[in-house]
Amino acid sequence: MSRPQRGTLRDVRKGNRSVVLWTLYFANELSRHDLARTTGLSAATVSNVIGDLIADGIVVETGSVDSDGGRPRIMLRVDPSYGYVVGVGVGETRVRVELYDLAMQERARKEFALDPSHHEPAVVARHILDGLEAVLSEAGVDESEVLGMGLGVPGVAEQGPDLLIHARAFGWDGVPLGALLREGTSIPVFADNGVKTTGQAELWFGAGKGAQHLVMTFIGTGAGASVINGGVTYRGTANGAGEWGHTKIVLDGRPCRCGSRGCLEAYIGAEAILAGAGRELKDDDEESVFAALLADPLARPAFEEAVRCLGAGLADLINLFNPERVILGGWAGSLLGREFLAEIRAAAAGYALPLPFSQASIELGRLGPEAVALGAATLVVEDFLLRSHAVRPAGRGEAPARAAGPARG
Amino acid sequence: MSRPQRGTLRDVRKGNRSVVLWTLYFANELSRHDLARTTGLSAATVSNVIGDLIADGIVVETGSVDSDGGRPRIMLRVDPSYGYVVGVGVGETRVRVELYDLAMQERARKEFALDPSHHEPAVVARHILDGLEAVLSEAGVDESEVLGMGLGVPGVAEQGPDLLIHARAFGWDGVPLGALLREGTSIPVFADNGVKTTGQAELWFGAGKGAQHLVMTFIGTGAGASVINGGVTYRGTANGAGEWGHTKIVLDGRPCRCGSRGCLEAYIGAEAILAGAGRELKDDDEESVFAALLADPLARPAFEEAVRCLGAGLADLINLFNPERVILGGWAGSLLGREFLAEIRAAAAGYALPLPFSQASIELGRLGPEAVALGAATLVVEDFLLRSHAVRPAGRGEAPARAAGPARG
DNA sequence: GGAAGTAATTTCAAATGTTAGTACAACTAC
DNA sequence: GTAGTTGTACTAACATTTGAAATTACTTCC
Missing domain, CATH: 1.10.10.10 (Winged helix-like DNA-binding domain superfamily/Winged helix DNA-binding domain)
Incomplete structure (x- = not known):
């Protein structure tokens, strides 16, 4: 109130x-x-x-x-060179650090493979800091010229001075990533869920341009969503909103890695689809196998099943959020969308209410997986545009570590 | 953007x-x-x-x-008597018109039964106008002292000069209720979905007091939700957000009156529960039968099934919206909640993700069904508080018919 | 080539509103 | 009664927007 x-x-x-x-x-x-x-x-x-x-x-x-x-x-x-921003995409298998100028032109990039068995906070923080140093020296940019660093993480970024990250995939439960990074740099750090940063990237530069109300879906191994309402990311009480993948779609259906059953993710997640087509596999080549399978007629039924479930999942989003646009993203989502867009639309039409469905369009995302880092960088730009520090801290300046959050005003 | x-x-x-x-x-x-x-x-x-x-x-x-x-x-x-506001609750079986002072003290009330076979716009408009006249004369208030009239309708209220109402239950598809009412009164008219007005009533005066992020659920014959984010009702692109009842909970499950299958409403709606307990019945005594059935041990399984589904539905809301509070409302929701709150909480806990679940509490609504009208009246008060017309149009003044909506600024 | 026309910026003098700081008012406690 | 304390009103200083007028930098027409 x-x-x-x-x-x-x-x-x-x-x-x-x-x-x-x-x-x-x-x-x-x-x-x-x-x-x-x-x-x-x-x-x-x-x-x-x-x-x-x-x-x-x-x-x-x-x-x-x-x-x-x-x-x-x-x-x-x-002035694009007034300052620079760093975007970091922390994925399950790699950490990518990118340096952009204010016009979001990429100036340098550095990538680290992440050993799936070594997700320790210190390791990730080390990669980020190394990456930061690398991109700065590659582009010849001094740390003092950097307006901030944005992180897209595979979990929930909780606001606060320490920037707590909860990431089940990493076994992180309240890791103070902001505090960790502050030990290695004085650049202000922002963070948000990778799905949300991707959503913001699509909103600013991709398929969401010009929209006020949109839902960005993200299907890879898991499934998530980012909701943008009136141009602003919807966050909920602790920035945890958008857990679309664990929406129940079949009551007490297939077990899900979250421990519950019948979650959407267990039906449209890449692994689920692959399993449906009879392929169990290891993390590395998931994407290429998935892509190849799209052309395999024998795998059709598995995809058709997934499309049906996806339609239901999209219908839920359309009914609940009444967006003007729904965007399919994530590597699996993009592949599915590219192949089955018409079918997906039809499936959603069958499950959604007519009125909200008629007000929403379902479209393909236009940015690739690197949008996580791009979107993370926009967190910094957004902050800059909104409260442009008349003069940026030339020399030192405390490094505020804050999560992107609704703390506007 | x-x-x-x-x-x-x-x-x-x-x-x-x-x-x-x-x-x-x-x-x-x-x-x-x-x-x-x-x-x-x-x-x-x-x-x-x-x-x-x-x-x-x-x-x-x-x-x-x-x-x-x-x-x-x-x-x-x-000053509670500076002005008065009218709240109208349009339900499937009755129209209730209430007059409040600014302190939201009820000053008069008038109710009309609505013949289920006569939902014509003209009939409803007539009832509203008659009710308006009745409450004004009963309370001895002149029309010029009324700041506005708020309508809670069983459908979607679309913004605009004519205040279009889409209400499937009434067979209304874009009925210009605002325009109709303007022919009979010059009082400014606001309108919103009844679930959303109830949500705002709970937010201001009930179980939602003090919360910033809450989801108000509403279970009666159907099921809906109102999401409040940062103290503001979430509306989506055409004020159609919150159609929780048609969330798919069992893929291609029971047929739903919306034409789709497997909707939550087909499992937790009052009629569905009653049917599950072997009672088919007519509209009138639904509520009393339902209440009586709660005490019937033979009906337990039906209620247990409903509680399970409700838990899944609530889990979806918690996962997607990350609220700090979820409120059970609507007549059936209130009855269920009163009897099974612990079980409902447990069911939701089983389906929701641990983190968002731990951040949300599930509570009973504190206001009864009359909250539809109360909440509708708060639309007017909200407008008054936000842009308090230095002096209210003493004499005539055009009567702006606008939907409660995000058109702030 | 000069005068007139046109559109973008800048300058300038109100008008308006906030804020400190100070004065005033109204009460309690001793 | 006097001192202390707290709430409210007043005044001068300052910041900022705005509309109108002035200025600037062009094009076009004769």
Whole structure:
């Protein structure tokens, strides 16, 4: 019941700064005049704010262009090299560290294989820190130029100073990853579930562009979802929302690795599908076997069964969340979608209520698996756009470790 | 991707006015000093805002009380008789119209039975308008004193000037109820799904008090849910979110009245449970039969089965939404909950993931079925608190018909 | 080539609102 | 009564937006 917001006065300025910066960032290039129109602010205010932003080095004028019988507009854009952001994708089999400029252009990348039997927090933290160092030196970027580091982890990232990570797959139960990393770097650390970071990546740059309400599904070995509501990731009380894979789809049906039975994941997860087609296998080549199997007529029934279940699972999401768009993602989800999109849509149509189904479209994700890291990096950018520190801590500055979370305002 | 808000300047005042009013409303009684502390605003600002509010007649000083060795505080409260709100609960078998003062004290009530075979929009609109007139005259309140009328309907209320209602149970598909009512009254009309209004009632005055993230479930003949996220009702793209009853719980299981199969509603809906206990019956005495059956040992298996399914359904909600509280409501839900709360909790525990389950509590709703109308009335109050029209349209004023919706800002 | 036209920015003087800090008021305790 | 304490009102200082007017930098027409 805490709806109405802040009440200060000079936050208005900060707010307007954010509006302008946000608008400019996503529009890529705009003139002051355009900004005034788009944001609804007066030209004077835009001029002021832009003046500040230019003085702070965040925005640059990119040649004055264009005209229509009058003074040419001076185009503005966020300076891509104002700062850099690091995105980390922590997967079950690898850790990927990427460095981006503010325009989300990749500047460097470093990958580490993760021994499935060595998921200890210290190992992962070591990889991340090594990766950080590697990408920085590869790109010739100093740590002080980095606005922050975002982590996409295979579990729940709980807000707080220590950034607790709960990841069943790793046997992590409240690992203070933020605190661990702070011992090796002073860069601010953000973290979120990998599905949620992927969702945000699709929202910003992929199949979710322009949508306000969408559900990003993620099917690999497991299945998860990220819900975006009004442009904001839905998190729930402890950022644990979106556990779609353990939705019960067959009451007391197949046992699931979560310990329960009848979970969606036990029917549409990659392993389940492969098992249905008679293939038991080890982690490594799952993906290639899966892809090959798609062409195998003998495996059809297994896929058809999966498509049916997926349709039911999507229907649940559509009924519950009433999204305008549902996106299929994750490596298995992408493969399934590429092959069976029409069938999936039909299956969902059969299970969902007509009204919400008619309001939702089901589409393929456009970003690959590397979107985990990309999306993680956007956590940093988002923070930057929203509360752009007038001047970033030039020298030292405490390194706040916070989870991406609903703690806005 | 439209996160940062507006940027005007005197909205600050409006915002602060809202903060103060909102805080005061829910605290019931506070002094200016208390308000300053609670809202974080300076004492001067609070004084100013309160000055306005008193001048507008919205807030009154209720005798100066108390002291602790100093000047006694002057207690303030929202004047309950500043204005009145009407709440309407449109159910499958009746229309209930209630008049409340701003303190949500009921001032008058009028009920109409609804012939199940006559759900025509005109009939319902007629009942509502008649009820409005009746409660106003009973309470001696003039129409100009009414801030608005809120409708809780058994379907989806789509935003827009005409306030389209989609209600399968009534055979309504885009009925412009707002437009219909506007022909008979100039009072602003709000509307929302009855489950959502009940959820808001529980949030404000019932079992959800103080929670930020909760899911209100509603089990009667059907089953629905209202999700509240950060104190705000989750709506989705067309206010259609929360169709929990048609979540698939048994793939291709029992046929459901929605046309699909295996829906939760076909397992935990009142009719399904009664059928499971061998009772087919007509609408009227459903509730009393159900209640009586609870004591019947022969019916135990049917209830146990329902509890199991309910546990799975609740688990889905807990996994997907990560709420801090789940509330059982609706007449059947309340009865089930009263009798089997421990069993329901245990069932949910068995199906849900441990982490989100540990963060959620499952509780009984505290408000009865009349909460539909109460919650509908809160839609009006919410609007009033958020954008309290400095002066309410004394004489005429166009009557905006808008759905309660996310159109904030 | 110069004058007029046009559109984008900037400047400037209100208007508005918040906030400290201070003064005032109203009560208790001794 | 006087001192102490707490709540409320007032005033001056400051920040920020805004609309209008001024300025700038072009194009186009004659």
